[in-house]
Amino acid sequence: MPAFQAKRFRPSNTAGATLGERIGIKYRANLNKHPFLLFGLPFIGIMLAGSFLLTPATALRYERHDRRVQQVSQDEAMGLGLKGTHGDEESQIKRNPRRRVIGSEREEYYKLMAKDLDNWEQKRVQRFKGEPDGRF
Template sequence: MPAFPSKKFRPSSYQNTIGAFYRRNLARYPFLFFGLPFVFTIVAGSFVLTPATALRYERHDRKVKQLTKEEELGLGKERRRVDINEEYYRLAAKDLDNWDNKRVKRLPGEHDGVI
């Protein structure tokens, strides 16, 4: 005789419960008793969570204001206006052919990269 019998012990009062009814019919009609409630739960959850998610994003949108391009770049009233043509001519006027390569002074104890 095996240590654990394959037949589970269930009292006689168990036969008339909802759990017994569900177990019996789950084996016969798996889609009706498992698949259909599962699909219903997913669809119902979608309908319930859609307004909640919309509310979440609406509250977030109220907190965030839309910035103009100047505010985004940090340009305020005290900053000069940038004109692309003016910047081009200002850079073109610089002498880019004659320049000296200057090393940055290193901190004490920092390796300077010279071999």
Template sequence: MGIFQNKKFRSAADSNTIAAKYRVKLARHPFLLFGLPFIATMVAGSFFLTPATAIRYEKYDRRVRRLSKEEELGIGKGGRKVDMKEEYYACWDTDANHDGQKLAAKDLDDWEQKRVKRLPGEHDGVI
């Protein structure tokens, strides 16, 4: 049984092309013909992409910037006026309770403590 050769068959027509000549020279000088152009491309790309990255961050900085105290105080001028008493009583005047009664601030003083029935087998916490 014969042994297969490591070399690939290349026809005579393929041996005269630029790619074939480059392939032969690449086998002799791999760093010079592959590594050096690759490193040069990476370094050049870094220099060319630096301004593009700077533009990106400058655009972000224009959008998000610190506000001065005057600007900060003027932000909410278009909103409604807030009255703390009105907000406090509005939260108690909701229909949130289940039996339909409306709560008021005076109802907080008039309450009764009721004991909740326990499930069977549950102890009262008294030892």
């Protein structure tokens, strides 16, 4: 008995192969010769087509989210410090004058500039009992 059998492990490329197998064999053989044409170009085409097809779906998603955010009920408006006036079906939202308004960015900037940031002292934080404080 010979060391190797005469029977091949893989089926031969004969007429017995299915159409899909024959197309796959030809594709793999030509892929080495023309890699961009057979792999890169279809990949880029699928990415571009997907981008154009998903754009309307994404826009719809954000429009629904915006509509949901704009629909603030009267109770929620009162809880947020907003004051609603009853009018048509849609109530107009106005700011509650009693709510404290934080100063503008310019005022905050000048408050920070007024502080003396050059003269400061480092203070250790009080540790809990048994917690290491990092001293040797």
